Amino acid sequence: MKRLGQYTILFERCPAILGHAAVGGKKEAEGPLARDFDQTFLDAYLAQESWEKAESMLQTEAATLAIRKAGLEKKNISMIFAGDLLNQCISSTFGLREMDIPFLGQYGACSTMAQTLAMASMAVESGAANYACAVTSSHFCTAERQFRTPLEYGCQRTPTAQWTATASGSAVLGYGRGVRVRHVTIGRIKDFGVTDVANMGAAMAPAAAQTLLDFLTDTATSPADYDHIYTGDLGAVGSTLMKKLLLENGVQIKNHEDCGLMLYDREMQDVHAGGSGCGCSASVLCGHILNRMEHGTLKNILFMATGALMSTTSSQQGESIPGIAHLIHLQAE
Amino acid sequence: MKRLGQYTILFERCPAILGHAAVGGKKEAEGPLARDFDQTFLDAYLAQESWEKAESMLQTEAATLAIRKAGLEKKNISMIFAGDLLNQCISSTFGLREMDIPFLGQYGACSTMAQTLAMASMAVESGAANYACAVTSSHFCTAERQFRTPLEYGCQRTPTAQWTATASGSAVLGYGRGVRVRHVTIGRIKDFGVTDVANMGAAMAPAAAQTLLDFLTDTATSPADYDHIYTGDLGAVGSTLMKKLLLENGVQIKNHEDCGLMLYDREMQDVHAGGSGCGCSASVLCGHILNRMEHGTLKNILFMATGALMSTTSSQQGESIPGIAHLIHLQAE
Incomplete structure (x- = not known):
């Protein structure tokens, strides 16, 4: 390491x-x-x-x-x-x-x-x-x-x-047979001043963009080098914002999906901007994504889970919502 | 490692x-x-x-x-x-x-x-x-x-x-000059069924005893091999209980101090069973203990911080209070 x-x-x-x-x-x-x-x-x-x-x-x-x-x-x-x-x-x-x-x-x-x-x-x-x-x-x-x-x-x-x-x-x-962890990028706390507790996606998008940019710079790679880039859980609002922030930094991603938009059918299941919670990206990764990597459908992916580091107390005291995102680069055998 | x-x-x-x-x-x-x-x-x-x-x-x-x-x-x-x-x-x-x-x-x-x-x-x-x-x-x-x-x-x-x-x-x-970390023992959750939220020391004592026993077994050492064994923060009640549990397992410690009993003057400062909180053992270690290790008064110590893994919700739902303790073995240069 x-x-x-x-x-x-x-x-x-x-x-x-x-x-x-x-x-x-x-x-x-x-x-x-x-x-x-x-x-x-x-x-x-x-x-x-x-x-x-x-x-x-x-x-x-x-x-x-x-x-x-x-x-x-x-x-x-x-x-x-x-x-x-x-x-x-x-x-x-x-x-x-x-x-x-x-x-x-x-x-x-x-x-x-x-x-x-x-x-x-x-x-x-x-x-x-x-x-x-x-x-x-x-x-x-x-x-x-x-x-x-x-x-x-x-x-x-x-x-x-x-x-x-x-x-x-x-x-x-x-150690043994299985999907391998190649890189990890630990995120920094990013706070763009979002205070709306009903809009976590917007609060987390800056951290997601930052961590992805850090990883791409450190590894000298571009989004197209990966089969897929998964975030979790920016939802519809946060995903759009992250892509906008990335574009402002000269990075375009076309192979992105958000775990929050994969877990539910937004139209039929009435989940508004998508799924969230630790269990959302965890279950999408440990079910859907890893299953596909083991079956060979996916070979080389980035998994970037995002978090909103607030509490009811911090919001009641008028604080904004800081975000964080950590990235894992996984490769099938 | x-x-x-x-x-x-x-x-x-x-x-x-x-x-x-x-x-x-x-x-x-x-x-x-x-x-x-x-x-x-x-x-x-x-x-x-x-x-x-x-x-x-x-x-x-x-x-x-x-x-x-x-x-x-x-x-x-x-x-x-x-x-x-x-x-x-x-x-x-x-x-x-x-x-x-x-x-x-x-x-x-x-x-x-x-x-x-x-x-x-x-x-x-x-x-x-x-x-x-x-x-x-x-x-x-x-x-x-x-x-x-x-x-x-x-x-x-x-x-x-x-x-x-x-x-x-x-x-x-x-890496450089300073007190060195020699061993770490990661604790397991121990729950002896204590439900009194005003008696955290008792809830944490079993975990402290277990982690110390694990460390002594793994390293084939005895308490007398160390200048001092610091716990934090069992307080007066928890310290007595931990020593009792250790004695039942054939281990007697005479060189023990608890950070919760060091930070305050119990008589004069009205702190009942002693100090607690993450900051208690943290400040005693990062002030008092490490200062003495750098000055040569202490050379070889065990620092074992203990935690009570409850919330108001878990207690209101009638759950007992699980404890945990992690141990760090520190040695002066």
């Missing part, structure tokens, strides 16, 4: 994704990526007493499945990097409590899947871990009541609002 | 702490460790508009000082690992937003100083970072109103309650 340019890490031995799993809720099971989920649940409670416990269960299921699909057992995993949107990251804590795996909580808001994947890759390539697991989740009901309004209130949503996915994705890193 | 035993990471090139800084509030400036702080503030607001913004400022100050004391500039730092207790870790985000350093949010509750230090050490030794910064903070007023009751309510505190420190600690890792 060594540094490349100012912001990028180049992997020399390139850890592989040995196992991956995506689990989701009812709405996700009704969307266009339904068949890419390993498991879906029709009930938002997953037979638990609360939505928060249900979200924890999503992480338990995703991590357990990813470890099993890697042909490993819990005791083989040297460390697990996990995070979520809930206060004090309780979905991760309680979801992974019984696993008895050394635990490192990560917080990158909706960028957490890229962050946990970056940390797990670094741990494996450095020798700190034999196998490392990355997992993250979100749940529509836990996010709505924590960040917005009680669900019972039935608040009307603005056109720029995104729909928090009820989903979790997990990947197990190690 | 390689694995040693089941849970420990052995550093071969041993990254050094090139710079470190501790900042604190008025109560901390009146305590027995006053002279070990680089900077203290008499006003809980630090000239900001809210306590939350004040806590962010603590991180800005600590990280800026640590980087300067390492003889570096912000642009030299490859990545910063930061975390705190506030919902969505906003002290870190807003405190470090202007720094323009690649940012990786960490959540380990009050164990965060050990976690950020572990991650920064791994990043440097692996080559992922030239220099990496670790920083964490807490603030009495932000923690009380988020986790407990409005300060204006003047709620009576139970004897087992701990006092959240208004403080921040930061360390910069790299």
Whole structure:
């Protein structure tokens, strides 16, 4: 592992994704990526007493499945990097409590899947871990009541609002057969002064543009060198803004898709500007994208998860919404 | 870097702490460790508009000082690992937003100083970072109103309650002269079923005992091999319980001190079972302990920060309080 340019890490031995799993809720099971989920649940409670416990269960299921699909057992995993949107990251804590795996909580808001994947890759390539697991989740009901309004209130949503996915994705890193991590670019916090909490896409777009520009500069490549560039989750508004910012910097991308626009059918499923939440890009990556990379349909992609680093307190105090984006360059064997 | 035993990471090139800084509030400036702080503030607001913004400022100050004391500039730092207790870790985000350093949010509750230090050490030794910064903070007023009751309510505190420190600690890792990181043991989540949110020490003691036992087993050493074993922040109740649990496993420690019992004068400063909060063990390490290691008074120590991985939501839903502890083995040059 060594540094490349100012912001990028180049992997020399390139850890592989040995196992991956995506689990989701009812709405996700009704969307266009339904068949890419390993498991879906029709009930938002997953037979638990609360939505928060249900979200924890999503992480338990995703991590357990990813470890099993890697042909490993819990005791083989040297460390697990996990995070979520809930206060004090309780979905991760309680979801992974019984696993008895050394635990490192990560917080990158909706960028957490890229962050946990970056940390797990670094741990494996450095020798700190034999196998490392990355997992993250979100749940529509836990996010709505924590960040917005009680669900019972039935608040009307603005056109720029995104729909928090009820989903979790997990990947197990190690050496062996699998899609390989080639580069990672860790993002810097970018804040263009957006204060509208119903427009996270706009708040995150500058960070996404910046991280992609950093990566392209550091690797001396252009967007056309990759089969596909996936962001998650800028939604419709943020995607347009990111492309505009990139164009202003002389970079045009034609091979871009946003996980938030892939998970649901926007017309039929009433999700306004698209999906969001840690679990959105996590489940699209650990289901749809990695499935296609393993089947050879995709060979060389960039996965860039984006996060809005705000809380209800910071917004109530009039703060703007800082964004962050981390990038992972993945290559099929 | 390689694995040693089941849970420990052995550093071969041993990254050094090139710079470190501790900042604190008025109560901390009146305590027995006053002279070990680089900077203290008499006003809980630090000239900001809210306590939350004040806590962010603590991180800005600590990280800026640590980087300067390492003889570096912000642009030299490859990545910063930061975390705190506030919902969505906003002290870190807003405190470090202007720094323009690649940012990786960490959540380990009050164990965060050990976690950020572990991650920064791994990043440097692996080559992922030239220099990496670790920083964490807490603030009495932000923690009380988020986790407990409005300060204006003047709620009576139970004897087992701990006092959240208004403080921040930061360390910069790299190669050069400084105290060296020899081993790291990443902890597992331990839950003995404690539900009393006014007794965090008891909730964290099992995790502390487990991580120390894991480290001693992996390194085939005993407590007497170290000058001192520091925990943070078990307080009076948790420290007694940890020692009891260790004794049940045949391990007696006589060279133990808890950062929560060092930061304040319990009799004179009315802090009940001792100090707590991410900033407590962070400031005791990055002030008092590292100062003594550099002056040669201490040569070989274990620093084990402990965290209670709960939220108000998890407690309101009747969940118990899981604990975690990460251990760092430090050696003077």
